[in-house]
Amino acid sequence: MNKIRTILSAVIATAVIATAHADGDLKPFILGNAEGSDMASAVSAVKEKLKAAGFEIAGEYSPYDTATIIAITNDELKSAAAKTDFGAFGVSARVTVTKGKDGSIQVAYTNPEYYGAAYRMESNLSDVNAKLASALGNKGEYGPESGLSAKDLEDYQYKWLMPYFTDRLELADYDSQAKAVQTVEANLKAGKGGTAEVYRIDLPGQKATVFGVAMKGTKEECAGDKYIMDSIDFKKIRSTGHLPYEIVVKDGVAYALPAEFRIAISFPDLSMVGSNSFASIMCAPGAIQATLEAAAGGSGS
Numbered sequence: 076m077n078k079i080r081t082i083l084s085a086v087i088a089t090a091v092i093a094t095a096h097a098d099g100d101l102k103p104f105i106l107g108n109a110e111g112s113d114m115a116s117a118v119s120a121v122k123e124k125l126k127a128a129g130f131e132i133a134g135e136y137s138p139y140d141t142a143t144i145i146a147i148t149n150d151e152l153k154s155a156a157a158k159t160d161f162g163a164f165g166v167s168a169r170v171t172v173t174k175g176k177d178g179s180i181q182v183a184y185t186n187p188e189y190y191g192a193a194y195r196m197e198s199n200l201s202d203v204n205a206k207l208a209s210a211l212g213n214k215g216e217y218g219p220e221s222g223l224s225a226k227d228l229e230d231y232q233y234k235w236l237m238p239y240f241t242d243r244l245e246l247a248d249y250d251s252q253a254k255a256v257q258t259v260e261a262n263l264k265a266g267k268g269g270t271a272e273v274y275r276i277d278l279p280g281q282k283a284t285v286f287g288v289a290m291k292g293t294k295e296e297c298a299g300d301k302y303i304m305d306s307i308d309f310k311k312i313r314s315t316g317h318l319p320y321e322i323v324v325k326d327g328v329a330y331a332l333p334a335e336f337r338i339a340i341s342f343p344d345l346s347m348v349g350s351n352s353f354a355s356i357m358c359a360p361g362a363i364q365a366t367l368e369a370a371a372g373g374s375g376s
Contacts, residue, residue: 100222101189103341104316105204107182108212110172117172117180118143121211125170128210133167134274136289138300141174142315146274146287149206155191155198157278161243163285163323164332165194166276168203170211171315185316186216192228193340195240199225217312219344233339234347240336244364246322246329247373252282255324258372259286268369269293273319283325290320294369295362303359307342309351317341320363322371329371334360 111117122132122145130147137143146167156162170184184207187200207213216222223231232239249255263272263286273287292299300318308314320337323330331337338359339345346352368374 100216101186101192101225101228102216102222103186103189103218103343104183104312104314105186105207105216106214106312107170107184107207108214109180110182111180114141114143114172114174114180117182118145121145121170121172121182124210128206130206130210133276134272134287136273136287136319138289138304138315138318142313143172144273144315144318145170145172146319148276149203151198151203152187152200153276153279155196155200157281157283158198159194159196161240161323161325161330162194162196163276163278163281163283163325164321165190165196165200166278166285167274167287167321168207169316169318170207171313173313173315175311175313177311181313182211183217183312183316184211188225189216189223189228190340192225193231193240195229218314218342221344223343228340231336231340231343233335233343237339238333238336240332242333242336243330244333244367246331246364246368246371248329249327252284252324252327255327255329256284259322259324259329259370262370262372263288266293267372268366269295269298270366270370281325282327283323286322286324287319288322288367288370289318290363290366292366295366297356297358297362298366303338303356306355307338307345307351307353314341320367322367329373331364331367331371334363 110120134146156166187203191200269291271289
């Protein structure tokens with residue numbers, strides 16, 4: 076009888092979650108269980124749990140002292156990304172350990188279902204969600220006050236005349252995929268434009284590679300990760316998983332998502348004007364494009 080009750084409870088819980096998401100309840104981030112009493116111990120504990128759950132740690136990045144971002148992937152994410160045009164943008168999930176203003180350690184991760192829909196991936200990645208929840212806990216999705224449906228995310232636009240996911244930036248064009256990947260990686264390692272490589276993931280069976288890019292703002296201050304996050308990541312529970320930005324190299328061309336889309340998809344409720352708004356980082360889109368072009372070896376380098 077207890078076993079039957081357990082199965083029924085699981086079925087009901089799954090149905091509730093599915094119904095909530097169908098109603099437009101997807102949010103970009105998920106809060107996990109607290110880990111450790113300090114940043115170092117929390118990061119160590121989180122990494123061990125991720126490895127035990129079968130995730131590959133692709134890279135790690137601390138954009139400022141109070142945050143560490145762990146970029147992860149697995150076979151399911153790689154497979155889903157490889158089946159979808161420009162699915163490479165969604166091949167990595169980000170797990171974050173952030174110290175809040177009250178000194179608490181916040182463990183969170185990007186919602187694979189949310190970004191999978193936003194990047195038009197064929198799989199809803201619910202199994203990846205379940206594995207992350209099992210490893211790190213799930214205390215609820217967060218970000219905007221109201222979530223977005225998968226359908227809304229697939230055709231997301233922050234405001235009229237703002238870019239869609241399909242309005243990608245072409246940063247640089249090369250004669251071959253190998254030359255493009257080699258150039259981007261070399262430029263990131265050299266710190267071109269004030270950038271650095273956080274991770275590299277090659278998609279199986281497809282001429283596509285994604286780089287996670289740290290932006291320090293040394294070429295263009297407005298592109299700096301800390302500058303951006305100081306301006307717009309102001310809520311009690313931090314949205315650190317917005318970082319890092321991506322460069323996708325596909326068929327010899329280096330692409331990025333325009334900031335008006337890439338920032339908005341992580342902060343869809345960010346106001347247009349006022350304090351902590353898009354207006355407060357008005358210089359960011361052009362600065363980010365110039366920085367990523369420098370990293371890709373394009374015309375802005």
